[in-house]
Amino acid sequence: MISKQNAADSYQPSTQTKNMSYVTTKEGIQIYYKDWGKGQPIVFSHGWPLSADDWDAQTLFFLGKGFRVIAHDRRGHGRSTQVADGHDMDHYADDLKAVTDHLNLKDAIHVGHSTGGGEVVRYLARHGDKNVAKAAIISAVPPLMVKTPANPLGLPKSVFDDMQAQLAANRAKFYYDLPAGPFYGFNRPGVKTIEPVVWNWWRQSMMGGAKAHYDGIVAFSQTDFKEDLKKISVPVLVMHSEDDQIVPYQAAGPLSAKLLKNGTLKTYKDYPHGMITTQADIINAELLAFIKA
Numbered sequence: 392m393i394s395k396q397n398a399a400d401s402y403q404p405s406t407q408t409k410n411m412s413y414v415t416t417k418e419g420i421q422i423y424y425k426d427w428g429k430g431q432p433i434v435f436s437h438g439w440p441l442s443a444d445d446w447d448a449q450t451l452f453f454l455g456k457g458f459r460v461i462a463h464d465r466r467g468h469g470r471s472t473q474v475a476d477g478h479d480m481d482h483y484a485d486d487l488k489a490v491t492d493h494l495n496l497k498d499a500i501h502v503g504h505s506t507g508g509g510e511v512v513r514y515l516a517r518h519g520d521k522n523v524a525k526a527a528i529i530s531a532v533p534p535l536m537v538k539t540p541a542n543p544l545g546l547p548k549s550v551f552d553d554m555q556a557q558l559a560a561n562r563a564k565f566y567y568d569l570p571a572g573p574f575y576g577f578n579r580p581g582v583k584t585i586e587p588v589v590w591n592w593w594r595q596s597m598m599g600g601a602k603a604h605y606d607g608i609v610a611f612s613q614t615d616f617k618e619d620l621k622k623i624s625v626p627v628l629v630m631h632s633e634d635d636q637i638v639p640y641q642a643a644g645p646l647s648a649k650l651l652k653n654g655t656l657k658t659y660k661d662y663p664h665g666m667i668t669t670q671a672d673i674i675n676a677e678l679l680a681f682i683k684a
Contacts, residue, residue, distance in 0.1 A: 411470060414493040418477070422486050423470035424463035424494075428454045431524070432496045433682075435462040436487065436514075438505030438530075439611055440566070440604040441595045442469030445504070448671035449678070456679060463490050465510070467603020469595065478606035480614045484514040491522070500682055501526040504667050505638060506611040509533055512647075516619035527628040527678055530635055530664045533616035533647045544642035551612040558605055566596040573636035576663030588668060620650035627654045628681045630674065632662035655681075 413421040425443055433453050435446040443462035450460040464471040466486050467478055487510060491499065499522055503511035508531020515526060538545035557565040570592035572578040577589070596604070629651070631644025640658075648656035657677060662670050 413471075414489050416486055416489045418474075420466055420472045420474050420477075420486070422463055422466065422472075422490060424461060424490050425450065426459070426461050426494060428457075428459045430457045430459050431682075432459040432461055432494075432499045434487075434491065434496065434499050434501045435460070436501065436503035436507030436510045437462065437465065437468070438507050439607045440468060440599050441592065442598060444469070444591075444595050445668070448668060449502070449675060452671070452675045453679070461490070461494065461496070463487070464599075465507075465603075467607070468599040470598070473600035473603065475602050476606075478603050479610050480509055480513040480616075481517065483510045483610070484517045487511075487514045488518050497522050498524045500524055502529070502678065503527070503531060504529045505664065506532055506607065509611060509614060509616060512616050512619045512623065513614075515625070516616075516622040520623065520625045523625050525626045525628070525682060526623070527630065527681060528647065529630045529667060529674065530632065530638055531629070531643065531647065532611045532614070532638055533643065534620055534650060535615045535617065536612040536638060536642065542642065544639065544646075546612075546639060546642070548612075551608050554608050555605055558601065558608070562601055562604070563593075563597065566593050570665070574663065575665045575669055576634065576636065576661075578636075579634075579661075579663075585669075592665075616647075617650060620647055620654075621652070624652050626681075627651050628657060628678070629654055630657045630659070630666075630677070632659035632664070632666060634659075634661045635664045637664035 413423050415421050437445045442464045446462045454460050467473050501511045508528030512533050535542045538547050570589045577584040629644050629648040631640050633640045648654040667674050
């Protein structure tokens with residue numbers, strides 16, 4: 392029998408449910424996270440509309456290299472609370488801070504893919520880099536995805552309006568068509584579709600909430616990160632492919648690297664947006680080299 396005192400002593404800000412770990416934000420939202428291993432921490436921020444599971448190839452690799460690996464599900468995604476609001480970069484960054492504060496991370500490396508790259512950039516700009524050693528953004532949405540007079544290389548707003556329309560009309564179909572086509576470059580001549588990869592993308596996406604994903608399209612496409620990028624002083628590796636069909640290379644990687652104080656651009660020729668999965672061996676090796684440099 393557990394005494395009242397012992398029960399009180401065992402209370403933690405995060406909860407354990409069926410061996411799953413959560414941190415509860417000041418808004419009462421539960422953010423799910425994985426925290427494996429010991430050593431220097433690497434924190435992974437996933438892309439839209441996925442979950443921490445999208446980093447499996449990276450978390451297993453870096454765990455095997457002696458790092459501590461942390462990956463969370465963004466609010467409304469995966470196993471985190473399917474809240475109806477707060478689907479914007481400020482809230483994403485604040486939720487990430489709730490995770491890093493709870494785990495008391497020091498000398499951390501932050502790695503973000505796609506929308507997660509935007510989350511990392513906003514986190515560093517909004518909360519500072521006191522406990523951050525380096526960062527990497529891969530196929531990431533900064534500095535701005537949507538086309539504007541000041542951002543002529545961006546995509547027309549109609550592209551993102553169409554994404555929202557497809558999501559609202561038939562989310563299950565949309566979440567098959569996207570990974571089966573441009574996300575992994577399976578629509579390119581000579582590229583064989585890997586069906587389990589498509590269905591894993593579908594599985595992760597359908598776990599999340601339609602409202603979070605619908606609003607997230609606005610968040611990743613219309614957030615301007617130019618000033619955020621200028622504030623970051625830690626070394627940042629910017630990894631982007633010229634054949635990215637989701638986040639166009641010309642409007643993203645090179646411009647982000649230029650705006651960063653200490654940015655390094657690594658360009659790939661014919662890798663897809665989802666290269667952390669399809670080219671995991673190469674991405675992992677180059678991330679490791681950057682971290683150890």
